[in-house]
Amino acid sequence: MTYLAKSPWIVHYDGSSCNGCDIEVLAALTPIYDVERFGIVNTGNPKHADIFLVTGSVNEKNREIVKNTYDQMPEPKVVVAIGICAATGGIFRECYNVMGGIDKVIPVDVYVPGCAARPESIIDGVVQALGILEAKRKAMNENPGAAKKPAGDAR
C-alpha cells in the first residue's frame, strides 16, 4: 500500500443536474460520514486533487470545462461519475444541449449509480477508485509515457 490510497484528495464538479447528487457528495463530507477519517479532503482545486468527482451530465457549455479540469489534474488520477446523469445523461439525456454521460468527454474509471446516489455508495465508489488509482500509479512508474494519454480518448 502506498501513500496514494491513504490520502485521496478530491475535486468535485457539477455538470447539468438537479443538484441532488451534489448535496449527497457534500453530505459525505459532514461529520456524520466524516470521510476525512480516510484522509479524503475536498480540495476544490484540480491541481491538488487525485480523484475527480463529477455529478450531472455533460452539455455543450460545460464539456470544455470538464475536459480542462481533468487536464489540470496531475497524474495519476481517476474519475468517478456519480449518479445516473453523470453515467449516461439520465433524465436530461434527450435535452437538445446535453451530450450524455461524462465518458463522452473524459475517461471514467468508476460509475456510481443512483438518482440521487446515496452518500454510502459515493464513499464506496471513491474507495473502489483508490484501487484503480494505485494501479495507475504502478503503470505510470513502470511506463512513464503510458499514463499521459491525452484526455478525450473515450469520446
Add this chain to the structure above:
Amino acid sequence: MQIVQLLIYLILFPLIAAVFLLFAKKGFERGWIVKLSALGIGAVSLWLLVAGFDKGLITYSVSGRIFDLAMLIIELVIAAYLLWLGLRHKKYSVVILVLIQAALLIWFEASFGHTIVELPNNLFFDQFSIIMALIIGIIGSLICVYALGYMETYHEHHKDIADRRGMFFFVLFVFLSAMFGLVFSNNLMWILFFWEITTFCSFILIGYSQTEEATNNAFLALAMNMLGGVAFVAALIYIATLDPSGRLLELGALLSSGYAIAIVPAVLICFAGLTKAAQMPFSSWLVGAMVAPTPVSALLHSSTMVKAGVYIIVRFAPVLSGTTEGMMIAMVGGVTFLLTSCMAISQSNAKKVLAYSTIANLGLIVACAGVGTYNLMWVAILLIIFHAIAKSLLFLCVGTVEHRIGSRDIEDMGGLIERMPKLAIMMFIGMAGMFLAPFGMIISKWAAIEAFIQAPFGLIFIIILAFGGSATLFFWSKWMGKIISVMRHQENVEHSIRQEKWVVLWILTGLVVIVALIFPLISSALIEPFIMQIYGHTTRLSEANITIMLLMMGLLIIMPFSMLFQSKTPKIAPPYMGGMTTVGDMKYIGSAGVSRNLVLSNYYLRNYFGEERLFMPGTLACWGLILIAFIMVAGVIL
C-alpha cells in the same frame, strides 16, 4: 601626484568636458566626449580611493579670494536669470525667494566681505568624501553614458520636444563638477555655491521637455530648494555675526566649535538639507521631478543630488547628536520614511514608486543622522552607498523598459520576464537590493534597529522602522511579482537595446551584488576609520553574522542553478481559472460568447495608503517638528 590635484581635477575636469559638450554638434562627437570623460572621471575617483583611503582627514589650502569673487558673480548671474524666468512664467514665489536670497548674499558680502580673512583650508577630504566621490564618479558617469542612448531614443519617441541635447549634457557635467565641489569643500561659502549650482542644474533638467507640467514642476523644485538656500545663507550670516573674521566658515572649525555656537547654523543648514533631500513638507518636488528624462531622475533625484542633502546632515550629525533639535530633524526623517513608504504602495507609476521609495530611504538616513550616535552614522553612510547603487539601477531599468513597452505603469510590466528577460532579472536584482536579505538595504535596516535600540528615544524609530519596513516590503514584492508572472505568447523586445546601455546596466547590477558581498571591507576601510576619527569609537556587524549573510548570498546565487536540474520535458498545464479554458493568449469566452482578456491587477490599497489620505497629516506633522526645532534655535540665539 598630490591628492589635492586629484580633487581639483575632479572638480574642474567635468567642467571642461561640459564646455566641449556644449559645442559638440554631432552625436558622434558627443558620444566620444561623454564616454571618454566618464572614463576619466570614474578612473580618477578610483585613484582617489587607492591614494587616499588610509590618509584620514586632510585639508588643503587653495588660494580662494579670486574664486570667492567668481562664485559671487556667478551666483548673482544665476539669480538674475532665475528672476527673469520667474517673471516670464509668473512664478512669484520663486521671484520673491530669488530676491531675498540675492539681497541676503549682497548684504552678507557688504557687511562681512572686508572682515572675513582668507580661509586657509578651502578644500578637504576624508573617507566620507571618498565614498561620495565614488558614488558621483562611478555611478554618475555611468548614468551619463547611459543617457547618450536614452536621449537618442527619447527624441525619437517625442518628436514634439525640442532637441537640446548639447545643453542637456552640458548641464549634466556641470552638475557632476558641482557635486564634486560640494563634497570636497571645507569652506561653507563654497559649499553654498555648489549647492546652488546643483539646485539650478536640477531646475534646468526637470524642465527639459518644456511642457507645461515640466515647467511647473521645475519651478516647484526650484522654489522648495531655494527656501533651503535662503536658510543656508542665513546660517552663513549668523556664523559671520558671531565671528566677523569668518574662521568658523570652515566646516571643520564649525563642527568642532561646540553645541552653543554650532547648533544654530547646524539646524539652518540641516533645514536646507531637508529641502534638498525632499523630506516631508517638501517631498512633492521630488515626486514632480519625475517628469524629467529618466537619467536625470537616476542621477540627480536618487543617487547624487538628493544625497547632498543627507550628506550635509550626516556631516552635522556630531553636532545634532543628543540635542532636541537633532531629535526633531530625525523625527522629520522618521515620519517621512513611514508615510512615503506607505504612499508608495498606492502608486502604479513606476517612477513615482521609485521617487517615494527614494524619499523614504533619504528619510531613514536623516533619522539616523539626526539622532547621530556613532553606530547610526555608520548606518547612514551604508544606506547612502547601497541606496545610490540599487536605485540608480532601478531608474535606468525603468527608463529602458519605458522606451520598449511605451509605458511606465507597473500594471503594463506584466510578464516582463518573457518580453525582456535580461532586463527583468536586472530589475529583480535591483529590487532585491532594496528590500531583501542579504542585500544592502536590509543589512542597513538591521544595523539601524540594533543601533537605534541603544540610542536615546530610539524606540520611536524602531517602531517606525518596523511599520515602514513592512510597507516597503509590500510595494516592492508586488512589483516584483508583476514582472516575473509568466504570460505565454509574449514577444521578446529586448534586442533593440544599445550595447552601451547594456554595459552600464550590467555594471550596476554587478555592483549591487558585489557591494553587498564586500561591504565589510568597505566598512573597515572607509566607514569605520571615518567614524573613529569623529567619535573615538566605531561599530561593525559581528563576524558571525557577516559569515551567515555571505552564506545566504552564496545560497541565493546557487539557487537559480537548480533550474538546470529540472526535467527537460516538464508537464505544463495552464493556470487554474475555475475550469475555464485559457489558451496561450490568456483569453477566455465569457458569458454570451464574448471573448475576454484575462487581466490581473495588483492591490494598491488607496483607501488606506493613498496620497490624499497621508500627505496632509505628514506635511503638518513635519512642519510642526521643524517649527519646534526653529523655536528652540531662536531660543539659543536670544
Add this chain to the structure above:
Amino acid sequence: MIPEPWTPFVNAIIYLLLAPVVGGLVAGIDRKVTARMQGRVGPPLLQPFYDVGKLFEKENLVVTTTQNFYVLSYLVFMAVSGALFFSGGDMLLVIFAFTLSHIFLVLGAYASYSPYSHVGAERELIQIIAYEPMIIITAVGMYMVTKSFYVGTIVQSPIPIVLYLPGVFIGYLIVLTIKLRKSPFDLSTSHHAHQELVKGVTTDFAGPNLGKLEIAHWYEYVFLLGVVYLFFAWNPILAIAAIIIAYFLEILIDNTTSRVKWQMTLRSAWLVAGTLGIINLGVLYYLRMVVVP
C-alpha cells in the same frame, strides 16, 4: 559530550532533521483536535505524512518551470531561518531570512498568472505586512529584557521574559494566528476543506511542489513555536506547557471564528502591534531608562 563551539551546528542539524517530523506531528494533532472539536473522528495522526508522501508520488504539474525554483527557495530559506534560530543566531537575521522565504512563496504564486494565485499572493503579502511589525517588536522586546538579539543568549537568560513582555506575548499570539493560517486570518490559503479562494497562494502548485510547501510549513511551525518557548525559556517545563496551551488556543480560535476580510486583518494586526506591543515596550523603556537608570 559535544564540544562547545560545535553546539550551534549540531542544533541546526538536529532542527533540519527533526523539525519536519515534529512539525508534521503538530499538523496531525491539529487536524485530530480540530475534528474532535467538530464532533468527528478525524484522520489518523500521521495523515500529514501520508499526504506529503502522496504528493511526492504524483507528477509535477507546473504552469511555468520557474515555479520549481521559487518553491525550492521557499523551502530552503525557511529551513535556513529555522536553523539559524535553533543554532542561537541573531533574531533579526532570522526574521529577515524568514521574510525572504515568504517572498519566494509569493513570487511563486505570482509567476503562474492565475487569478486565484494572484489574489492569494496579494493577500499573502498583506498578511506579511500585517504580522511583520509585531515580529520585529517581539525581537526588540526580547533584546530590551535580555540585552541580546542572540537566541542563544536569550534562551539561557534566567529572566522570566514573559513577565516583562505580557503585551508583546499576547500580540505575538495574535499574529501567530495569521502565521499558522488559522481563522479568522486565513486569507491567503488555509488548511480547511472548503474555502473561497480554491487554495489561494498554493493554487497552481501540484504534486511534489505542493509537498515541498507542506514541508516548509512544518519547518515554520517548529520555528514559530520556538519563539513561544523563548518567552518562557527560564523554565523549560513551563515553556513546553505554554506552547501546548498556545497551540490549543489557536485551534480553538480557528474553530470558533469565521474568516474576516483583509482590511480587518491588517487593521487588527497593526492595532495590536501598535497598542499592546508599543505600550509594553514603552513601559519597559520608561522603567529601564528613567526609573532605574
